[in-house]
Amino acid sequence: MTFDLRLVAYHPNGARRGLLASPLTFEAGMPLGDVPGLTVGYSTEAPGYEHLATVGEIAVEYRALVTGGEWVEPPDARFMRIGRGGDDVDVTGSREYSCPGYIWQAKKCVLYPPDDLGTLVDGKRPFLGVSPGAILRTFLQEGQGRGTIPGLDHDFTTTHDSAGNAWSHVMTVYMEIGVDLLTVLINLSEQGLIDFRTQGRTLQVYNGDTTLGRDLASGPDPVDLRFGRDVTEAPVEGTYEEAASAILIQGEGSLRVEVENPGADTPWGRWEQYQGQGGVTDEGTAQLLAEEALARAGRERVQLTRGITVEVAEWLPLIDYRPGDHILAPGDGGVMESLRVRQITLTKDEAGVVGGNLVLNDRFLERDIKLARRSAGILGGSAADGGTGVEPAPESPPGRVPAAPEGLIVDPLAYVDQYGFARGQITAAWGLVTEDVSSVAIDVDTYELHARINDVDEPWQQITSTDGGDNTATYSPLSVGFTYAFKVRAVSEGTKGVFSDTLAVLIPNDVTPPPVPTTPTLSTRLGIIYVTWDGQGLNPAPGPMPVDFDHAKIFMTDGVDPAIEIGAFRIGGSYVVAGQPYGEDRTFHLTAVDRAGNESDPSDEATIATVPLVDTDLIGQVVSGANIVDGSLVAAEKIVAESITALLIAAEAIEAGHLSANSVTADAIEAGAVTAAAIAATAIDGKTITGAWIRTAASGQRIELAPPGAAYPEMRFYPNSGANYTRQRTRGDGFTGEAMWEITSGTNAGVTAASQTTIAAGYMQMQVRNAALNAANGGLMELTEDYARYGFFHDASDEQYFWFDRSGRTRHVGRWWDYADLGPTAGILAGSDTVSSGLSGANYTYGSTMTGNMGPVVTVRDGAVTANFYWCLVGSNQSGFVVEWSIGGGVYSGKAVYWWVHRH
Secondary structure: OOOEEEEEEEOOOOOEEEEEOOOOEEEEEEEOOOOOEEEEEEEOOOOOHHHHOOOEEEEEEEEOHHHOOOOEOOOOOEEEEOEEEEOOOOOOOEEEEEEEEHHHHHHHOEOOOOOOHHHOEOOEEEEEEEOHHHHHHHHHHHHHHOOOOOOOEEOOOOOEOOOOOEOOOOEEEEEEOOOEHHHHHHHHHHOOOEEEEEEOOEEEEEEOOOOOOOEOOOOOOOOEOOEOOOEEEOOEEEEOOOOOOEEEEEOOOOOEEEEEOOOOOOOOOOOEEEEEOOOOOOHHHHHHHHHHHHHHHOOOEEEEEEEEEOOOOOOOEOOOEOOOOEEEEEOOOOOEEEEEEEEEEEEEOOOOOEEEEEEEEEHHHHHHHHHHHHHHHHHOOOOOOOOOOOOOOOOOOOOOOEOOOOOOEEEEEEEEOOOOOEEEEEEEEOOOOOEEOOOOEOOOOEEEEEEEEOOOOOOOEEEEEEEOOOOEEEEEEEOOOOEEEEEEEEEEOOEEOOOOOOEEEEOOOOOOOOOEEOOOEEEEEOOEEEEEEOOEEEOOOEEEOOOOEEEEEEEEEOOOOOOEEEEEEOOOEEEEEOOOOEOOEEEEEEEEEEOOOOEOOOOOOEEEEEOOOOOOOOEOOOEEOOEEOOOOOOHHHOOOOOOOOHHHOOOOOOOHHHOOOOOOOHHHOOOOOOOHHHOOOOOOOOOOOOOOOEEOOOOOOEEEEOOOOOOOOEEEEEOOOOOOOEEEEEEOOOOOOOOEEEEEOOOOOOOOOEEEEEEEOOEEEEEEEOOOOOOEEEEEEEEEOOEEEEEEEOOOOOOEEEEEEOOOOEEEEOOOOEOOOOOOOOOEEEEEEEEOOOOOEEEEEOOOOOOOOEEEEEEEEOOOOOOOOOEEEEEEOOOEEEEEEOOEOOEOOOEEEEEEEEEO
């Protein structure tokens, strides 16, 4: 039984009408994340035409051997007969019907304002900290309560998707009144939050890239579409219109970040892009956006369409694979690779022949889609627009406390900084505050986002702030692998509001593996196998490895046993494999590993066998291992031990041309035979010394130049016989087109720290790092063309530094010592204190008698809405100061005292 299709007519939201048995032609398109479509050609003279005379529904059904002859309606195969066309003078009675998928009518369900109009924010309806299912069910329940789209059912809930899995995301969004359900469905799908489809008249919604993202391209029995069997046509369209190799991100104020992609395909040289990102205030987010834009623009954009047949196909559409699945199919150039099915289109012609085509995305285009979704999440979208004509709230009297923001959500992700280290970035969103704690309307000036390491007693820090109309914020860098707690509050006319509920979020590590390494090349000589790698990765064309690349593993197998790891490349070069038997194949492949430990898929394999040094007829007969077999040479032909002496060799009888390469080895030269007197003064002038590294001694105190395993030109200094050394080296991977000098110390006794100095053309840094030299762990000095900063870096809980840049202003990050004895030479003392009621003043001492004159700046408050007392700084010397206040409200009420004292 072959694969077949048919059309069945239904009443609108009702029972089956009958079979549409004689279509002239029809074509059904079933895309992922969009509205399916059906076009049908039918004659008014054909049986079943009466079912098309009025509006209704059409189902596409299939049958095959696997269905046992039963007709099955697949997902996204129910259509609405709402459009028609034809020519009344056409004697054939031919008519054409345009039928969108059943989900199309979701555009007829729009969002109404709530009963309580006071909950609107700038005319928009808030959805605070809720799942996609909660938003969609709100549309459906309210719309169907009004009698809208009564036939559309759904099988997801506010807590679980249609597969029964808990929703992966929560959202804080503000939606325009009048937006329709279909627009929301497609928007959520484009952001990667959901996948959706219909089964008959039931809407099914899933977490993005889960149920509708099956991997059928791997495993023991992959779905593989082949030319001549499953695929009949393979048109390809490509363009370089969007290509670029450099991008300049203009953030808020003077923030500018330029990022280059050295691996971009640039047949005409450097191409540039510019992207203005108002609201982006931190360099990490700007760099992240730039890298994602460049990743999407680094190559030719290719669209793959594959015509399919069902007559002799091994795999059938809708049965063996469906939209969203990853399958093996011929990619660009016809090479089999994992591709994602983005749309299935099926046709049936006048002769009843079933055919169709697929729209496929390769893994690079799928990665680009994910990057675009991530950028949309950073920039996107939970912010509400202002200026929609809503009557402004009245001016707020001063001093009122804003209510706590609701619906705080934090979306974390990891990115790789310009030095190749994984860093964390978050995008936070929350509900706008429109009232004070007494439910009276209030205007908010700013929002403050605070964070801390999620441990008891860790201090809170304000990490960023936004304007009062902006309820989203981004921040970076954060330490990956740590859980941070976040909270936000509103500020109105200087009065800080109540904090939101605290939300704890794990900052993920980088999980993106490096590109697959290019295929190693193999050669063999003198019984040795040489594995050579050019240091590049497939992305998809060969290009430099990304900045976070660490090493490439080398695997070898004899074709019987599993491949084992035998070595690694830090950069391109050759690796020597010795001790393999003659004539037996050895197969090699590589995988790439980044600094976060992510490992790529394996490269293509290469196979080689060693070649004997002598003819195989001699092996075991004349030559046995390292010996000549006894009896194979007659006595007169033998050269016995010490039979050839120096006296028997005439002066200059052996010329260099008669010595084969590598024939004179170290063990053949008598100890002490080569002396300084035997080497001409100019013997190595202008020569290149290769092979073993140069060292002043084999062990103990020594200097080593270009030691084995060094990834870059390097010199090491060993102070003793241990393995703890200092190092100088030059690198070319830090800044494009620049040579970078790097000095690193050895580790301390506790193996907790090491220091590193980096010098490039426009960048210099001195930093105490951890023992592995891959994370900050102490003091820092960093100088560039645009800024300088000095301070201490470990993680976000304790970092502190001064920042200087071209703006002519200075910034300090961190905290000041609070009310402690810092010694007689401290430059600044700061603190705060609370004084109980009934007292008329307080005396504060510095702990030490300071060596210079002190200038205290003090303020006193008691929390009253209006002033009801006065106060004065009544005494100050090098040991402390005294502040006193008057009776307020009839008593000496409690006071809060804040001060800042500088020595001058």
